[in-house]
Amino acid sequence: MKKIQPITKIFILLSLIGVTLVLAGLHQANGTPAEEQSGLREIEQLREEWQQLADKLQTQIESNRSEQWYCCVIDPCTYCLLYQEDGRCTCAADLRAGKEPCPECLGEWINRRGAMYAWMDFQGVYPDLAGWLVGRGGPPATCPMMAGRRGGTGMMGMMRGRYDDQYTRLPESLQKMQVTLLAKSRELKELSDYNCCLKGGGSCTYCLRDVTRTAATICDCKDRLQLGQEICPECLGNWASEEWNPELKDAFQRVYPSLSRVVRPE
Numbered sequence: 001m002k003k004i005q006p007i008t009k010i011f012i013l014l015s016l017i018g019v020t021l022v023l024a025g026l027h028q029a030n031g032t033p034a035e036e037q038s039g040l041r042e043i044e045q046l047r048e049e050w051q052q053l054a055d056k057l058q059t060q061i062e063s064n065r066s067e068q069w070y071c072c073v074i075d076p077c078t079y080c081l082l083y084q085e086d087g088r089c090t091c092a093a094d095l096r097a098g099k100e101p102c103p104e105c106l107g108e109w110i111n112r113r114g115a116m117y118a119w120m121d122f123q124g125v126y127p128d129l130a131g132w133l134v135g136r137g138g139p140p141a142t143c144p145m146m147a148g149r150r151g152g153t154g155m156m157g158m159m160r161g162r163y164d165d166q167y168t169r170l171p172e173s174l175q176k177m178q179v180t181l182l183a184k185s186r187e188l189k190e191l192s193d194y195n196c197c198l199k200g201g202g203s204c205t206y207c208l209r210d211v212t213r214t215a216a217t218i219c220d221c222k223d224r225l226q227l228g229q230e231i232c233p234e235c236l237g238n239w240a241s242e243e244w245n246p247e248l249k250d251a252f253q254r255v256y257p258s259l260s261r262v263v264r265p266e
Contacts (some may be wrong), residue, residue, distance in 0.1 A: 003028075013086045035238075042216040043191050046184060046191065047208065053177060054082075059240040060174055060177075071091050072118040072121070073091070077091065077104040078203050080102050092117075095118050096118075098124060099125070100241065102238030103238045104205070104234040106236075107235070107236035108237075110133070119139055132259065134260065188208060192217070195219060195221070196198055196221050197221040204219055207219035207220075207232050228254060231255075
């Protein structure tokens with residue numbers, strides 16, 4: 001067998017490098033992995049900014065008005081931070097008054113993350129769902145004094161205190177932060193592959209906050225349902241509120257067969 005000379009090997013190697021560079025240039029000119037990576041970095045950076053701003057806003061709201069942060073689940077929801085007036089959460093007060101909490105809180109109850117101090121109120125609003133939860137062990141057996149962030153709402157729940165105290169408006173700086181958060185949410189939903197399972201092509205907030213989601217698919221609840229996997233609490237709460245997406249009804253019933261017998265589509 002003829003032996004390849006060293007100079008020939010060098011020539012072949014240089015040729016291969018040249019071809020690789022040319023192909024890379026063609027890919028970049030045609031729309032491109034490089035552009036896609038740039039887009040992903042933009043989404044990732046915007047999402048990180050959103051999460052940092054959400055954490056800052058929630059911390060400041062809690063420190064300003066901790067006695068009025070009346071969430072009914074173990075960790076306060078993100079939904080109310082974004083959509084309720086002044087970012088306040090009154091889900092525990094709403095349950096006490098016989099009203100539904102936000103969809104994220106309802107989904108957390110279904111996932112057994114509800115706070116024990118609000119359990120009797122939950123039973124009053126959702127008797128069928130409460131019976132279903134009892135069959136699965138009910139909400140987690142948390143001590144009422146320790147439920148919720150810093151245990152403040154837990155203490156109030158244990159003492160059956162008032163939830164309807166007057167609240168003061170947030171300072172203008174925090175109101176502006178909430179507006180900025182909403183704007184960043186809309187921008188993220190436009191930029192990212194937001195494949196949500198909600199009725200009418202809606203989009204959830206929970207997945208924006210969830211750091212385990214990837215930048216390209218900030219919400220993949222539709223894909224998860226179709227693959228037989230559970231969805232995020234906010235989407236689950238919307239389904240449980242009978243906001244069924246008819247296109248995904250069969251997939252939802254496969255993933256949540258027992259729940260589907262309690263919560264029926266319109």
